[in-house]
Amino acid sequence: MSEHPTDHAAAAARAERNWATIAILIIVFLAAMAAFAGIHQATMPQARVETADPSTLHLTGEFVESNLGSALEPDGSVTVRAIGQQYSFTPQCILIPVDTTITFRATSADVIHGLLIQGTNVNTMLVPGYISVQSARFHTPGEYLMPCQEYCSFGHEGMWGKVKVIDKAAFATMASQQGRVSCVK
Numbered sequence: 001m002s003e004h005p006t007d008h009a010a011a012a013a014r015a016e017r018n019w020a021t022i023a024i025l026i027i028v029f030l031a032a033m034a035a036f037a038g039i040h041q042a043t044m045p046q047a048r049v050e051t052a053d054p055s056t057l058h059l060t061g062e063f064v065e066s067n068l069g070s071a072l073e074p075d076g077s078v079t080v081r082a083i084g085q086q087y088s089f090t091p092q093c094i095l096i097p098v099d100t101t102i103t104f105r106a107t108s109a110d111v112i113h114g115l116l117i118q119g120t121n122v123n124t125m126l127v128p129g130y131i132s133v134q135s136a137r138f139h140t141p142g143e144y145l146m147p148c149q150e151y152c153s154f155g156h157e158g159m160w161g162k163v164k165v166i167d168k169a170a171f172a173t174m175a176s177q178q179g180r181v182s183c184v185k
Ligand code: CUA
Pocket: 084, 085, 086, 087, 112, 113, 114, 148, 149, 150, 151, 152, 153, 155, 156, 157, 159
């Protein structure tokens, strides 16, 4: 006695449905993992959080006024230290050399501001109490606008800075004459 042909068809349809379900579950699982990893990374604070007391920024530590601006490091890279406050950046004009690894270290003296350099991938929040760190490299000399990118009250629209990218040798000369370099006159 052989089975009825329609039993075969039903079994085949069932197997097909089961495999399709497994395939869909795998896709859903992978998509969920990708979403979790992306959102987790984007929403978690940096693994190594550095802090700075906003009430004593101008008095002591890394962000005293004389230490703001661009510093040429022994390894040839440049560290830029800046602060945002209602409603300006200090320094108002950041001067950096072209084709150099630049590390921005910035914080806020009052509320949350945003530091964005137009035409680049530099875009970070300045949160009072915390130091934001971001690295970049500029391949084209010229001027870049640096608007505040986080609503910080009624003066937000007028909170702008500027980044000026200049020749490496010219920057090195300036850095050797003054400890901290900026293009603020
Ligand atoms: Cu500072 Cu918006």
